[in-house]
Amino acid sequence: MEVTVLNLALLICFLLLGLQDVSDAALVDTVCTSGGGECVAVHADAVCDPVNLKCECKTDYIVDPGNADACVQDLDPSLDLPGLEVITTIACTTDGDCTTTDANSICDTTAGKCACKSSYIEQNAGCVTIIDEFTCDSSDATSCSSLDAKSECDATTNKCQCSSGNTAENGVCVAIINGFTCDSSDPTSCSNLDAKSECDTMSVKCKCSTDNTAVDGVCQTIITSVACTTDGDCSSDANSFCDTTAGKCACNSAYTVQGASCVAIINGFTCDSSDPTSCSNLDAKSECDATTTKCKCSSGNGAVNGVCQTIINGFTCDSSDATSCSSLDAKSECDATTTKCKCSAGNTAENGVCVAILGGYTCDSHHKSCTALDAKSECDTTTSNCKCSSGYTAVNGVCGTEKSSAESVRISWIFVTAVMFVVCCMV
DSSP states (O other): OHHHHHHHHHHHHHHHHHTSOOTTSOGGGOBOOTTOHHHHHHOTTEEEETTTTEEEEOTTEEEOTTOTTOEEEOSOGGGOOGGGOOGGGSBOSSTHHHHTTOTTEEEETTTTEEEEOTTEEEETTEEEETBTTSBOOTTOTTTTTTTOTTEEEETTTTEEEEOTTEEEETTEEEETBTTSBOOTTOTTTTTTTOTTEEEETTTTEEEEOTTEEEETTEEEEOGGGSBOSSGGGGTTSTTEEEETTTTEEEEOTTEEEETTEEEETBTTSBOOTTOTTTTTTTOTTEEEOTTTOBEEEOTTEEEETTEEEETBTTSBOOTTOTTTTTTTOTTEEEETTTTEEEEOTTEEEETTEEEETBTTSBOOSSSSOSTTTOTTEEEETTTTEEEEOTTEEEETTEEEEEHHHHHHHHHHHHHHHHHHHHHHHHO
């Protein structure tokens, strides 16, 4: 009888446990049958584990770190951590509270939560390295660069990698040249990263080896260092030729070396606007444009085959082309006899540029005469510009008809007209 009562009590307890409300239980704690209907009721992407008869997320899905009753797609199963607890949600006071879960985490004592170490980022609940481990989106140009400015997404592996000219050092992308810390005792420490580089024993940083220079972070052979016997040996740069005397490639006329290649001096060479000789050392009649930081011909000069020449009396023009000179200096024209540019009528050259004689040319009543340019002009001492002398007026930029003579003619015509009118009235 006692056994029967005991068995009855156990049976009642078992029934009570079985009937216990499990509505608050997490997905993985939900008891299920092989059909899995109990799991789908919790979340559409849940299934029943036929062995343990407990709900779990279906293949390629994990329990949502922010909702124990939901399943989310697992972006990279290879990086899953045991328990799938999001590392940055774990409360901590010391690093040890974090590293037991993820060795690549530390305790952010200010926030009181675990955080990923430098060069690591949270993905799929744990901390992964940005370079080589973080799963990126190759369709998003900032997927990696927003995490490491010198990185990009590899479209093949969908992992972040260092962009051209950069390499990983302590998990962070750094420039190979003048950035990567090399081993001077290892001759391949730099050349393994950039074949034309070597380790600088003083700075212990990679540098481009002799005859090479960095272009966009990658070492390239300087064209003028290339040995040659024919122009064909210099064909890697269309603006170069073989200097057979020196046995080296050289830049064509009007070109100079910048970086590893030949660039046009005018509108090609990047100059230093703070250095007045930055361009004139290359072309005496050029200067640095402070806006574009490119060399340009200085005032009064124009580029002919890439070389700056004086426009007036210097540039060889085409008399059959009306714009041959005016395209360089609006107040100039081509002299059909000399085939050189000259200032057009009513203009003269001042500092190599054509200016209007009247109101443009800067005169000096003692030394810089106006009459030598226009016999009927004089220097206005107030403006220091040429003007027509008293009694003359400007016609198309040239001092012409004397005012007094014109006035006399006008008066004469009035007198004659008046006389004719009187005669007609008398008749």
